[in-house]
Amino acid sequence: MTHIPESAKVGKNVVIEEGVQIGERVTIGHNTVILKGTRIENEVSINSNCVLGIQPSGNKKMRNSFASNDQLILKKNTKIGNLVSIYAGTKIAENVFVGDHASIRENVMIGEGSVVGRAAIVELNSTIGKSCTIQTLAYVTGNTVIEDNVFLGPCVSMSNDKYMGAKDYELKGPIIKKGAKIGNNASLLPGVIIGAYSIVGAGAVVTKNVKNSEVVAGVPIKKIR
Amino acid sequence: MTHIPESAKVGKNVVIEEGVQIGERVTIGHNTVILKGTRIENEVSINSNCVLGIQPSGNKKMRNSFASNDQLILKKNTKIGNLVSIYAGTKIAENVFVGDHASIRENVMIGEGSVVGRAAIVELNSTIGKSCTIQTLAYVTGNTVIEDNVFLGPCVSMSNDKYMGAKDYELKGPIIKKGAKIGNNASLLPGVIIGAYSIVGAGAVVTKNVKNSEVVAGVPIKKIR
Amino acid sequence: MTHIPESAKVGKNVVIEEGVQIGERVTIGHNTVILKGTRIENEVSINSNCVLGIQPSGNKKMRNSFASNDQLILKKNTKIGNLVSIYAGTKIAENVFVGDHASIRENVMIGEGSVVGRAAIVELNSTIGKSCTIQTLAYVTGNTVIEDNVFLGPCVSMSNDKYMGAKDYELKGPIIKKGAKIGNNASLLPGVIIGAYSIVGAGAVVTKNVKNSEVVAGVPIKKIR
Numbered sequence: 001m002t003h004i005p006e007s008a009k010v011g012k013n014v015v016i017e018e019g020v021q022i023g024e025r026v027t028i029g030h031n032t033v034i035l036k037g038t039r040i041e042n043e044v045s046i047n048s049n050c051v052l053g054i055q056p057s058g059n060k061k062m063r064n065s066f067a068s069n070d071q072l073i074l075k076k077n078t079k080i081g082n083l084v085s086i087y088a089g090t091k092i093a094e095n096v097f098v099g100d101h102a103s104i105r106e107n108v109m110i111g112e113g114s115v116v117g118r119a120a121i122v123e124l125n126s127t128i129g130k131s132c133t134i135q136t137l138a139y140v141t142g143n144t145v146i147e148d149n150v151f152l153g154p155c156v157s158m159s160n161d162k163y164m165g166a167k168d169y170e171l172k173g174p175i176i177k178k179g180a181k182i183g184n185n186a187s188l189l190p191g192v193i194i195g196a197y198s199i200v201g202a203g204a205v206v207t208k209n210v211k212n213s214e215v216v217a218g219v220p221i222k223k224i225r
Numbered sequence: 226m227t228h229i230p231e232s233a234k235v236g237k238n239v240v241i242e243e244g245v246q247i248g249e250r251v252t253i254g255h256n257t258v259i260l261k262g263t264r265i266e267n268e269v270s271i272n273s274n275c276v277l278g279i280q281p282s283g284n285k286k287m288r289n290s291f292a293s294n295d296q297l298i299l300k301k302n303t304k305i306g307n308l309v310s311i312y313a314g315t316k317i318a319e320n321v322f323v324g325d326h327a328s329i330r331e332n333v334m335i336g337e338g339s340v341v342g343r344a345a346i347v348e349l350n351s352t353i354g355k356s357c358t359i360q361t362l363a364y365v366t367g368n369t370v371i372e373d374n375v376f377l378g379p380c381v382s383m384s385n386d387k388y389m390g391a392k393d394y395e396l397k398g399p400i401i402k403k404g405a406k407i408g409n410n411a412s413l414l415p416g417v418i419i420g421a422y423s424i425v426g427a428g429a430v431v432t433k434n435v436k437n438s439e440v441v442a443g444v445p446i447k448k449i450r
Numbered sequence: 451m452t453h454i455p456e457s458a459k460v461g462k463n464v465v466i467e468e469g470v471q472i473g474e475r476v477t478i479g480h481n482t483v484i485l486k487g488t489r490i491e492n493e494v495s496i497n498s499n500c501v502l503g504i505q506p507s508g509n510k511k512m513r514n515s516f517a518s519n520d521q522l523i524l525k526k527n528t529k530i531g532n533l534v535s536i537y538a539g540t541k542i543a544e545n546v547f548v549g550d551h552a553s554i555r556e557n558v559m560i561g562e563g564s565v566v567g568r569a570a571i572v573e574l575n576s577t578i579g580k581s582c583t584i585q586t587l588a589y590v591t592g593n594t595v596i597e598d599n600v601f602l603g604p605c606v607s608m609s610n611d612k613y614m615g616a617k618d619y620e621l622k623g624p625i626i627k628k629g630a631k632i633g634n635n636a637s638l639l640p641g642v643i644i645g646a647y648s649i650v651g652a653g654a655v656v657t658k659n660v661k662n663s664e665v666v667a668g669v670p671i672k673k674i675r
Binding site for chain 2 (some may be wrong): 463465481483485498499504506507508509510511512533549553569571573576584589591599605607608609612615616635637639653657669
């Protein structure tokens with residue numbers, strides 16, 4: 001049985017499965033589902049109609065589908081919007097904000113104070129540093145590394161599979177170094193390295209690495225500064 | 226206590242908080258959440274698993290997060306899809322259609338007869354005119370002005386922050402004049418003015434203003450006609 | 451009244467309307483809504499907070515809005531994620547996987563073993579073949595034909611209306627032949643034909659047809675191989 005502290009504020013029609021741990025002064029909105037094994041620390045707030053602690057699934061076309069025995073952990077004072085889905089085996093640090101309709105897969109780490117925007121998606125095995133901004137509808141593919149203080153503009157797109165499913169290939173997401181800024185609707189190709197404090201223009205297609213502090217734009221990218 | 230007229234048709238597991246106003250012949254689907262202060266006028270229909278009347282929230286990384294005391298108002302005969310989120314302090318006029326999975330933030334105005342497509346997102350402080358079509362997955366950034374009869378194609382992207390969070394800057398969304406048409410997956414930069422009856426091609430990156438009735442395309446945009 | 455077999459596993463707060471048919475060993479997550487007329491075959495699993503069997507709706511701005519009397523059919527062993535919406539009049543074959551937050555409209559056919567990714571959208575009257583991968587956030591417009599073994603990368607965008615609502619025009623989505631691969635965030639224009647086993651680069655804007663086995667990229671596309 002799950003123990004719900006008296007200081008928690010729980011909405012109507014909330015489903016909390018067995019083995020969920022709930023801290024003090026937690027808020028849970030209406031119609032939200034918390035699946036077994038989820039750990040919710042003090043002062044976390046979760047809004048309505050979310051599904052948290054999802055176990056990975058898939059069909060025969062899909063790689064990387066495995067059962068995760070790990071917990072979803074939401075650290076102190078993190079805020080989760082409405083209609084959000086988050087998987088088991090993921091750790092979200094203190095003071096993170098996850099916008100409505102966002103989705104975060106299994107085995108993801110999100111650093112302290114970062115923002116995962118509205119309808120943004122973070123795929124499995126990716127790491128996001130501290131104080132990052134992942135804007136609305138941005139897409140972080142699987143096996144991506146995002147260091148601290150990175151800004152991903154709205155609708156940024158990534159991929160991690162050079163052969164688009166045609167060959168066996170180790171999936172490689174982009175590596176985005178600290179302080180880099182990516183403009184809205186830019187496309188990042190598998191495994192590109194975006195240097196520290198670099199700037200990628202809106203709508204750019206990043207086909208090769210970007211050096212530290214470079215400014216690039218265009219399709220494919222060219223150096224501007 | 227909320228008064229629910231006998232003419233209303235309310236689904237199962239619906240949560241209606243106190244102080245919600247509900248007109249005649251309103252339909253509300255199953256598992257939908259209507260938060261306090263929402264005003265729903267006659268003949269409005271809302272489908273299942275929505276969350277309406279959300280209060281703004283955020284963390285320290287985020288600007289523009291403030292408490293709104295205003296109501297969400299849905300005017301007569303407006304239709305809301307499934308799994309939709311809409312914030313408090315927003316006014317949606319008569320005969321609007323909001324598609325499934327769409328999200329509309331606080332302090333937004335949407336004019337009569339407009340369509341906000343499936344999974345489209347409208348950020349805070351933006352205005353959309355009458356008879357506009359905001360297609361599927363289009364992204365309307367904060368502080369955007371869209372006049373009447375505008376067509377935003379699917380997956381159109383915008384931004385409103387020239388410095389991507391690096392400096393203090395007054396956020397400026399695009400200004401899209403009446404009758405303009407923006408092709409799918411075009412990217413609009415902060416503060417650009419798109420002239421009346423102009424046409425922007427699919428995949429274009431709009432880095433500067435577009436004159437009335439001009440036709441532009443490319444990355445960055447060039448004049449075609 | 452709907453008969454729920456003893457072998458079915460049904461979560462809490464699930465709403466199952468009348469006339470729903472449920473096979474053996476079906477799993478339905480918490481807070482999911484199954485609307486009337488839906489047929490769920492053996493071993494299908496559906497996760498939490500979904501809405502399935504939705505009737506089409508719209509306002510005066512929208513074409514193609516009609517009442518559908520057909521069923522939503524989910525064939526054997528298909529898996530549906532969380533927070534998914536699917537319409538009536540659509541048939542999803544055996545062993546399909548539909549990711550969280552995906553939305554599939556009315557009168558769609560999805561072939562055996564295909565994947566519809568997280569937050570991907572498939573509009574009305576479209577057909578997807580067998581063993582296709584429709585990646586995360588990809589957008590399949592209405593009246594699109596996708597043959598077998600096609601790969602649509604993340605955030606691929608399409609449109610089907612050359613005049614963007616300005617004229618009466620028969621809506622034509624792209625036709626994507628078998629084995630074609632489309633890179634992430636590419637934009638496809640109305641009615642383009644993408645040849646069999648062709649490859650379209652990430653961020654490309656496809657303004658004209660692509661021949662069988664061609665490799666194209668750029669804005670607008672040029673032939674690379």
